[in-house]
Amino acid sequence: MSKGFAVVVPDRAAVSQYAGLSVGAWRWIGALIAVALAAALPFTVSNYHVFELTMVMIYAIAVLGLNILTGFNGQISLGHGAFFAAGAYTTAILMQRYGVPYWATVLPAGLISFVLGVLFGLPALRFEGPYLALVTLSMALATPQLLKYFDNWTGGVQGINLAKVVPPPGLGLDHDRWLYLLVLVVLIVAIRVAANILHGRTGRALVAIRDHPIAAAAMGINNARYKTLAFGISTLFTGVAGSLAAIVVSYVSPEGYGMFLSIAFLVGSTIGGIATISGALVGGLFIEFVPNFANDISDAAPAALYGLAMLLFMYAMPLGVVGSLAPLFTRWLRQARARGSGRN
Amino acid sequence: MHQFLQQVFSGLAVGAVYGSVALALVMIYRATDLINFAQGEMAMFSTYIAWTLVNAGLPFWAAFVLTLAISFLGGMTLERIVIRPVENAPVLAAVIVTIGLALIFNSLAGWIYTYTVQEFPSPFPDRPILGALITTNDLGVIIVTLLMLLLLFLFFRFTSTGLAMRAAAQNPVSARLCGIPVGRMLAIGWGLAAAIGATAGIMVAPVLFLDPYMMGGVLLYAFASALLGGIGSPVGAVVGGLIVGVTENLVGTYLIASQLKLTVALVLIILVLVFKPHGLLGTGIVQRV
Secondary structure, X not given: OOOOOXXXXXXXXXXXXXXXXXXXXXXXXXXXXXXXXXXXXXXXXXXXHHHHHHHHHHHHHHHHHHHHHHHHOOOOOOXXXXXXXXXXXHHHHHHHHHOOOHHHXXXXXXXXHHXXXXXXXXHHOOOOHHHHHHHHHHHHHXXXXXXXXXXXXXXXXXXXXXXXXXOOOOOOOOHHHHHHHHHHHHHHHHHHHHHHXXXXXXXXXXXXXXXXXXXXXXXXXXXXXXXXXXXXXHHHHHHHHXXXXXXXXXXXXXXXXXXXXXXXXXXXXXXXXXXXXXXXXXXXXXXXXXXXHHHXXXXXXXXXXXXXXXXXXXXXXXXXXXXHHHHHHHHHHHHHHXXXXXXX | OHHHHHHHHHHHHHHHHHHHHHHHHHHHHHHHOOOOOOHHHHHHHHHXXXXXXXXXXXXXXXXXXXXXXXXXXXXXXXXXXXXXXXXXXXXXXXXXXXXXXXXXXXXXXXXXXXXXXXXXOXXXXXXXXXXXXXXXXXXXXXXXXXXXXXXXXXHHHHOHHHHHHHHHHHOHHHHHHOXXXXXXXXXXXXHHHHHHHHHHHHHHHHHHOEOOOOXXXXXXXXXXXXXXXXXXXXXXXXXXXXXXXXXXXXXHHHHOOHHHHHHHHHHHHHHHHHHOOOOOOOOOOOOOO
């Protein structure tokens, strides 16, 4: 169905060694440097930028969830904002009503989103292609309404104010930087988990179902089980992101979780590369920063830019930034290695 | 009983509008095999064009006809420039492009006309008739919709262009071999859909008032109508629209508070897709492996 969105599987065999170290070792070194840089970053910029970067990572986790479902499994969701809201409100209600400490609400929020995702994924098995998009779109439109309606739980239009997180004493970290590091840890775990799922048996099953459901079933893949599972995992990621957002912003309200949020995830996903993992980071950057710049031009500009970006990327770069550039990088590595071995 | 009948009739008027937008969706679905998520925003933008023309001093019906003509040309242009490149692309690409289009129309309207809610003139006097069962405005909306349906039927049944369009939708390859310019037929399909949507927008604007978000809820109910009628069936779309309109009104009056309007649409869509995926008048699609 969506053969245009091929997954980039790095050709490991072709680039097994480079400069005396295996590719695996290079990967680890690269990842460690990236993590070290990310951990050092908040200490070089102002508090407000730290907050913005935290939001970038949160959006990246949410987009990663969408990528698993839409990019790798081909189930189009235009309503992931609803699961983001589910995570956020779980955290808010647990913290405000039951006095649960903030860090203990992230996992329950993820679990509740997982259950909701599986429950939604079951009827979704019967909705093909554009129909699923339609159903999830209506879910995105209905979310703020539902949140307002159950106002004794959700606080209605006013939303819920949350207690500001107090960083643990003795670390010498302020509020913003502590949360940044916390979200960074969750992001790393999320990327690792996503990579493990997608590069293994499950990931291959998901991609097979996306590319040819009948052939996948013929190979013995239980389509219904994997599709429902993909829905659950995807919404788990997005729910965790929603929970973190509620903690960081320390406020939830219905209007923040409407149509526009769901579309923002889709835009981020498209731009980063819908069938990639690291593309989610590019998507997060886009979602956080582009509307900020655009708002200076006009109220309508963020939506206009989102729309234009969607059209342009679909015409010019349907695999997204990472999806288009990663194969080039792999080829460059292989050529570099070929040159290297030629000299020796 | 009187209240019940009143609700049924005003439901029929609302349903006529849902049915028109659903009809536009079906036109595009039949022509290019994709669901146009921008249909509502296109209709909203057309309504703004009509509003501009009326404010410029044109008589209402002149503005109406002129708006339909502009929308028709606009729809054709859109198909040629924006939709053509993704016509044979994966579903996801088409969905993303039409959503992008919806965002662009919405923000364009906000940019040009601001997000302030505007009043829109109604062409019909608004007074109750037939023993207060129905207002003249509602009756006018129903009549305009039925007229539009009749014209479309005549167009598809008795003109050669209509025949060519049906052929192009049903079997593009054979149609092309017969010398039918399939691409142009698809563009005309989009043009017609845009004009139908414009009619719906103009009919509903006096009730809902005009702002860039006017068509959000309408589009959702139009989806429900199109699915209920069977997404490939034009008559089904209008029948579905009327049923959905009446249902929505009755549910809103007797069962569930109107703040959950959109949720009712969501539930309707899911119910139809789960229990009657081909709709009332649609035919099942058998896929050959």
